[in-house]
Amino acid sequence: MDVTATSPYVTQASATKSRVRQTDLRSRGEPFVWVLGGTLVFGIVMIVGFLVLVAWNGIATFIPEPIAVVTTTNGTVIAGEPSRTDVFKPDDNTLGALSPDVRAAISQNGGLAGRTLYRVGNFDLYGEDFRWVTDFDVKTVSYPKDMVYVERLEWGPFIGAVKAITIENQVIDGLKLDDAQFVKAHDEARARWARIHEIERNEIGAVNAKVDRARLSVRKAELDSGRDSPAYEHAEAQFEQVSADSHSAYDRLTAEVQELRAINDRSSVTFVDIGGREKAVPLASIVRAYAANDLGPLEKVGVYLSRWGEFLADEPREANTEGGVFPAIFGTLAMTLLMVVAVAPFGVITALYLREYAKQGRLVSFVRISVNNLAGVPSIVYGVFGLGFFAYVLGGSIDRLFYSENLPNPTFGTGGLLWAALTLALLTVPVVIVATEEALAAVPRSMREGSLACGASKWQTIRNIVLPRALPGVMTGIILAMARGAGEVAPLMLVGVVKLAPNLPVDGIFPYVHLERSFMHLGFHIFDVGFQSRNSEAGKPMVFVTTVLLITLVAVMNAVAIVVRNRLKRRFVGSQF
Structure with a gap:
């Protein structure tokens, strides 16, 4: 009988090989590492792609474009800036009116045809800002050097040619927009317009505010002491004196405004559109005018930088477009700084109590859970709370106690900068509390014990040992709070943000800082221009450029906070034991 002997080593190797083959893929980490890495890369690509898209469209907004003069097959002539191109599918009626060659070309292209959107301007003449021109309707396209692009204070841009330039009631032949004489006259006219704006906005506003304060003093004396009291008579006499002085100042300022306007009315530019219709524009109403098809590289850069300067330093016009x-x-910067001033001490104090003083138990755990859940509450709910509590309850009480003479017109009993900042402080306080608690927990226990062993009290230990070393973590929470609060829009729509604020919260009128005033916000400005403007096409470029500005503003504020945090980290490096 044959007996085949099997080596034990061979058997063991076969068993090991079998076990390797049967190993579950889920027990190996490499595939999951690749999945996690791929997810990270995908997220980074999306973020970078978003930033590139916004930056590309925003930064290119102010680049001056050439003006095309398009002649269509039916003889219509339009002039405008090419805004964007698109493809569409013509309907049967449109195809039926085309020649066989054009229909064949469209059929070869899958039934699609191209078209270009031109910004034709001249809204006061045409009743529209943009016009589509299909590719099969284009006969010729030219770029005449005499076509000018005019940015006006009203009615949007004008596109056409210069017919006549009048300066001081004299028509000057042969004068061009880039001639020194025209540039000087335009600068002087714009300076007079700025002076008129300064008088009407600030100086006359200050006179009216002075009269209003005197009037309210009379009302307050009447409410406090009655009409027969000496206080009321004194307040009424002061009001009469202030009114007389104010009338004199008002007449003087009004006369100056009328004189400046009369001078500006003597200078104008007459333009003619591509169809031959004329439009006289006062020289002071021209913000910027240039021959779009005759700009050199340096001139294009000048126009581009001039538009950026206007965008950053001036007020909006034409429905914010x-x-x-x-x-x-x-408004965005002021609201964010006020929010930080409110949320930082409240969040730090709450975290200090929960971490250092409160007895750990079910109640403290419930409070922590509640704080974490607050971070998930929809922001519009905070807006409703801010309107109901801060504006109506707290603000209404302040009005009744300190501003009764203004009633029924509310002072603090309506939306304003202060209530908006406090509302966003409530929205972001959970972030600061959680970050501060984590920072306090990261301070080594040995440092607390060493301080207590040296005779310091618990508060002295917290103030001199724990808090300084937890400040970098606290700054992290503040950075996250700023990043979220600066971009919130929904609650602000209920507690103070407006489409156009006539006055800033800080000005030269007593008491100089007006926290009760409504304000403008970059986030709401983006929403308003993109979805509430008269023409969405005209507002689209402003949406991108305002988004770039908002991202930049938040990044700058965060960068400053990060620099402070890093300095605090370096200050205490190596001090732990």
């Missing part, structure tokens, strides 16, 4: 956004920049 043109002009600047300085009030929105100021």
Whole structure:
């Protein structure tokens, strides 16, 4: 009988090989590492792609474009800036009116045809800002050098040619927009317009505010002491004196405004559109005018930088689709700083109590869970709470106690900068509390024990040992709060943000800081221009450029906070034991 002997080593190797083959893929980490890495890369690509898209469309908004003069097959002539191109599918009626060659070309292209959207401007003449031109309707396209692009204070841009330039009631033949004489006259006219704006906005506003304060003093004396009291008579006499002085100042300022306007009315530019219709534009109403098809590289850069300067430093016009956004920049920055001032101490104090003083138990755990859940409450709910509690309850009480003479017109009993900042402080306080608690927990226990062993009290230990070393973590929470609060829009729509704020929260009128005033915000400005403007096509470029500005503003504020946090980290590096 044959007996085949099997080596034990061979058997063991076969068993090991079998076990390797049967190993579950889920027990190996490499595939999941690749999945996690791929997910990270995908997220980074999406973020970078979003930033590139916004930056590309926003930064290119102010680049001056050439003006095309398009002649169509039916003899219609239009002039405008090419805005964007698109493809569409013509309907049967449109195809039936085309020649066989054009229909064949469209059929070969899958039934699709191209078209271009031109910004034709001249809304006061045409009743529209943009016009589509299909590719099969285009006969010729030219770029005449005499076509000018005019940015006006009203009615949007004008596109056409210069017919006549009048300066001081004299028509000057042969004068061009880039001649020194025209540039000087335009600068002087714009300076007079700025002076008129300054008088009407600030100086006359200050006179009216002075009269209003005197009037309210009379009302307050009447409410406090009655009409027969000496206080009322004194207040009424002061009001009469202030009114007389104010009338004199008002007449002087009004006379100056009328004189400046009369001078500006003597200078104008007469333009003619591509169809031959004329339009006289006062020289002071021209913000910027240039021959779009005759600009050199340096001149294009000048126009581009001039538009950026206007965007950052001036007020909006034309339903926020043109002009600047300085009030929105100021309002966003002021609201965010006020929010930080409110949320930082409240969040830090709450975290200190929960971590250092409160007895750990079910109640503290419930409070922590509630704080974490607050971070998931929809922001519009905070807006409703801010309107109901801050504006109506707290603000209404303040009005009744300190501003009764203003009633029924509310002072603090309506939306304003202060209530908006406090509302967003409530929205972001959970972030600060959680970050501060984590920072406090990260301070080594040995440092607390060493301080207590040296005779320091618990508060002295917290103030001199724990808090300084937890500040970098606290700054992290504040950075996250700023990033979220600066971009919130929904609650602000209920507690103070407006489409156009006539006055800034800080000005030269006593008491100089007006926290009760409504304000503009970059986030709401984006919403308003993109979805509430008269023409969405005209507002689309402003949406992108305002988004770029908002991202930049948040990044700058966060960068400053990060620099402070890093300095705090370096200050205490190596001090732990």
